[in-house]
Each structure stands twice: as C-alpha cells, then as structure tokens.
Amino acid sequence: MKASRHNGRSGSHGAYNPKHNDREFDLEKADEIQKELTRNNIYWDCIQREAVRHEDRGEDFASFTEVEKGFYDLVYKDYVEGQNARNNAARHSERNRTTDDLRENPKTCPEETIYQIGNIDKHVDYSVLVKVTFDFLNELQERYGSHMHILDWALHLDEGTPHIHERHVFDVVNKYGERQPKQEEALKELGFDFPDPEKKSGKYNNRRMSFDAECRKLFLETCKKYGLEIDEEPVYGGKKYLEKQEYVIEKLNANIKNLYDTIDTWEEIGRNLQAENDRLIKENEKLELKLDDVEGLLKEVSDIAYDKACDTLIDDITDKVREEESTAIENHKKWLMSPERTADKKLRDYAFHQMEVLQNNLKVLRDRVIGKVRKLFSLPEKKDDFIREIMEEAKPSTLELLDKYKAKIREDDANRIHLPKKNRGEMSR
DSSP, rough: OOOOEEEEETTTTTOOOGTTTTTTTTTGOTTTGGGGGGOOOOEEETOSSOEGGGGGGTOOOOOOHHHHHHHHHSHHHHHHHHHHHHHHHHTOGGOOHHHHHHHHHHHSOOEEOOOOOOOSSSSSOOOHHHHHHHHHHHHHHHHHHTEEEEEEEEESSSSSOOOOEEEEEEEEEETOOEEEEHHHHHHHTTTTSSSSSSSSOOOTTTHHHHHHHHHHHHHHHHHHHHHOOOOOOOOOOOGGOOOOHHHHHHHHHHHHHHHHHHHHHHHHHHHHHHHHHHHHHHHHHHHHHHHHOOHHHHHHHHHHHHHHHHHHHHHHHHHHHHHHHHOOOHHHHHHHHSTOOOOOOHHHHHHHHHHHHHHHHHHHHHHHHHHHHHHHHHHHHHHHHHHHHHHHHHHHHHHHHHHHHHHHHEEEEEEOOOOOOOOOOHOOO
16 A cells, blocks of 8 residues: 655646635535535644534634635734835835735745545545544654644545645745745755755755655654555656646546546447438438429429329229129129020020120220220320329428428437547546
C-alpha cells in the first residue's frame, strides 16, 4: 500500500479555493461527490481548533474562507500597511495591496496538501488516516511552527478513497519586524538547503524539495507507528508535484481504460444503428421527392389503377355473361327434352343438337367480344381520357393523404438516432 502526499497552490483558475474542502458550495452541481456521505466529512481549523463533522456544524461555524481571511487580516496586516506606506513614499501606490490580495495571489496564498493512504481498491479505514495525519501535522507544528502555520484541514469521505486536504502558509519576519508570507525564505530560516548545494536554485533544485523529502520521511514514520505496511519507494516525476486538479483527474483517468471495451461494443451497435437510420432516411428522401411530384405520382398510380380496374371489370363481366348464358341455354335444353313436350322426338333431338352448336359458337363469339373490349379500353387516346378523369376525381383526396404521409416521414426522421462523433482524446483529460 502506498502513502501519498501531494502539494499545490494554484491551477488554471488561480489560487485554490478552500470552498471545495469544507463543501461551501452547491453540492447538487458536483456530480463527482456522493452527497449522501458528505455528512460524515470532518473539518478542523486554527481558529476553532476542534474537529467537527459536517452534519454537526452549528450556526456559528466559520467557513475555511472566513478562517483564512481572518488569519491573513490578523497576522499580515502590519506587513501590508507598512509595505503600502513604503510604496506611497516611493510614489508607487499602484503596488499597494490588501491582505485579501495576499491570500488570493498564487505566490503568497495558502499551500494545499492532499494526504491519502491506499487507493480506491484498497485503503486504510478513515479513522486510521485521521490519526496518522493528525499526529503528523502536530509533529510538523512542533518542528516548524515558527514559520509554518496550519490553517485548516478536511477529511473527505464522499469522493471514493478517503483523503485529507490540509492548507498552510509559510512566513518570515522581515527587516521591518513585520511578518510576511514568503515560502523560500521561511524554509531557509528553518534550516533547509538545496538538494544539491553545489548547484544554483531552480525548478529541480530548491529548498521546497528538501522540505517535501523530510515531510515524506516523517509521514512514513508516522504510518509505521500505527503498524501500517507502506511502500517506501517514492514515485518520481510529475506525480509528486501534481496540482490538486491534476491529481483528481489522474484518479478518474485510471478507470477510463476499463471502460473502453464497453464503449467499443456500444460504438459498434451505434454505428450499425446509424447505418440503418441513414439507409431509411435516404429511402424516405427518395420517397418524399417522388411524393412532391403529385402530377407524376397521380399519373403513375392512376395508370396502374386503370389497368387493374379494366382487367377486373372485364373478368367480372365475362364470368357473369358466361354464367347467365350457360344457365339460359341449359334451362332451355331441359325444357325442350322434358316429357311434357309433344313435338316429334327427332325434331327435338335436332333442336337440342343445334342449341349445343350455338352454345359452342357463343363461347367463341364471347371471347372475340371480350378481346375487342380489352383492345378498346387499352387504346392510348381512350386510356388517356379515362386516366385524366380518374386523376381529377382523385386529386383532392390524394393531396390530403400525401400531406399526412409526408408529415409522418418527417416525424420518423426526427425521431431517428443520430450518433455524434466521439473523440476519445477528450475523455482522457
């Protein structure tokens, strides 16, 4: 298990705001916070000097912002007033500042440190983290309290892994007897040298690095006092000096890789849905273009309807004629050959035979008539006349139906899934 300690003063939005630590903001707008657990957070500050749970804060509880503002007003007021007087004497009143200016300036604002033992998969109980950190901070105050002042700290139990945000400020007494915030000079007076005294001070060779190394050593020793087995190998590089925001982002990014397989699956489903939607949309566009050509559509529909109607009508007439004709002749043949008839048998047989010949001839004649009727109805000039009549009769109702159908097409298109293109690079930062 690793014990981590990360420092920072400011980020892209300026000096870190203590409102994040004591939850003095609208929690409904913070999706990363498990609001139902916030009540168990613990807060401490240098004014009230008592650890208080979030849910037990009274009306007189001072926010971290109020505490830090009060500390800067009390401790650095003489320095600000003295420096402003010196600025005025030198005719550089534009350089005048307030204690709030010091508190919000990235160079003189409180520094923030995050303490954590373990990670989201395995970590110590929060009570152990509090005891270790409390003992560690007390030791820091014992050793370095003349130039380092712990302002406040907060235990967060509503963001996954339990961790503590602690804020402090370094200062020195200047040649005018005024106490002013000044980290590097404070560390020098506390006895810290550069990691490499032979080289010049710089980003990778400064007293802050020596102080951090000493703090890490002391923090690990405090962990051991509570029987914790801690990996003592430090993590070098950017992680040691991450800003608070970057530290939080890195924790979130650690989980993103595990989501990629799921994302790939859903993206494949999405691509298939999008392809099907695109196909349907194109078909609808073609259909809608066709629907817009009302005259052409009516002509096409009427042409098909006319041919179908002619075929159906002629077939129905043919069937009815055939049925009536056959019935009439058969009835007459039965009447002719019935016993009641008194005519000569040979004469009746002859008449019966002639009726059968007539019946066969009528079939041939009927087929000829039907052929001529079909031909008549299929003549272009006749067909065109009939189709124009059909179009004129059908046009009003057809337009109404087409408007309803086009509206339905547009509604279907609006309800289809249109997947935005995603950039994974945006997810990892």
